[in-house]
Amino acid sequence: MIMPASFRSEGHEWPGDEKAVARFLGGDPTGFEQIVRHYSGMVYALAARLVGPWEAEEIVQETFLRAWRGLESFRGDASLKTWLYTIALNRARARQGTLARMRKVFSSPRTNAEDDQPWPGDEAPDPSASPEEQAVEVEQRANLRKAIRNLPEEFRHAVVLRDLEGLSYDDIARVLKVPIGTVRSRIARGRAALVEELS
């Protein structure tokens, strides 16, 4: 496999947010490559949960491109992960807005065909389980993901960031740029909506 020169020449160990950012801002591009290697999986997971795995890689690409251009504005108040999540969330919002407008223009109602498909990696959740149990598990996961995607956007973002990404209320408030009380309320209402949807 052909790998970029920087991949071959620099170490793969993660030096930490501060050092990686400082290295990049000092003019060393390998600092950003380390950031991409360390955080791209997390950003992908978030993007996949927000827009689906089929469009997530483009969100990741856009997120890191914007991060590259705006890393000098990263002040370190929050973690780099939170900052990247903020960018990814905004890109996901923009993408979904664009898709919604396109659907409106072309009078194409949203189809749930993608929601019904199993996600990559969901086909065999537990190799030791029986085929019937595996099928039930796959179906339950698909239903849960579909229920998440059917949540109103503000609830979906809050629930995903809390229950799937494990962010604290404070970090969620930073990412969503809302007061912490709003975060609590959105999470509670989102979870309640999921209870209703899945019951």
Place this chain on the structure above:
Amino acid sequence: MSANPQPRSFVTGDLDLLISRSLDGDLPGEEERDLQSLLVADPSARARYEAMARVVGRLEELPDPEPPFAMSIRVNAQLEDDTKGFAASLHKFGFYFRPATIGVIAAGIAAVTISYSVVPPPKPAATIAAASEQSKAQPAAAPEDDGRVNAYFAEPERKKDGPAPARESAAAAPAAPAPSAARARSAAPLADALAEGRADDEKRLNRQQPTLGASSEASLAKNEDLAFAPEPDTASRAAAAPAPQAAGGLRAVASAQVVGPSTGTLRLAAPARLDGLPGPFEGSYRLDLDGTGRVTSVVRLVGGSGSEPSGLSERLKDLSFTPAEAARTAGTVDVKVRLP
């Protein structure tokens, strides 16, 4: 044990919020105790709690989506492509302009450059006033600073709509494209101005003022002081703003010009009527002058080309020259007549 034996009742929204916060460990001690009391006392609240806890558990058990193979390598490679260019090169120096910012700055610089190169900067008011003043008295002049003056004389008869607006090429001339009033002023014949005895006319006539019309005339003959354009329309156009020329950008007009030793000292005081005379003809004449600068006799000198049209000598006798002192001193003046 709680101080309140009767647990508080909650509306569904409040209960969901408390349950959600309780599941996250976000409830303070007293509220947590109140909630637990309620859950013990109220089976429906307990069921709600368990349902929400089950959903949260299922959410947390969802596996992370597996990123596509070698995604970070692709992202880095794509970044390398996307961040090439001027903005990326500035990154090495600690500048992090976004491409859009670079584009806006470049567009601004280009717009300013184009506007300065295409649109001439506005003249100060004083300059415009001076140019306008000059254009009244000196509509056209020679393009070369050789100390000689080319001037087109319009007929006394004015044509209000005659003069065409000055063109871009006349920007170097004193009269820029002007409103109709200014055009009318610039179309005023220089002879009128001379007749009015304006003190500064001589200086202006001796000054070089390049225009298209002057260039054409200058190309026809060197050493000319004054050119007469007897044809009314032609004269007024040339006086106001030189019109587009014929082939080669030149337009021949009937003219009489001072040549010989009187060049630069004598000039015509009134326009000559040479219109209607057949050409082509070119000849030189020596004119005897009286003490006031009027012509008393006409003698054709040797040379020239073409046949002299009848009536030319009589018309030359109608000329008068100024200043009177120079005419009196010289006694004669040689003129060269050219009929296209």
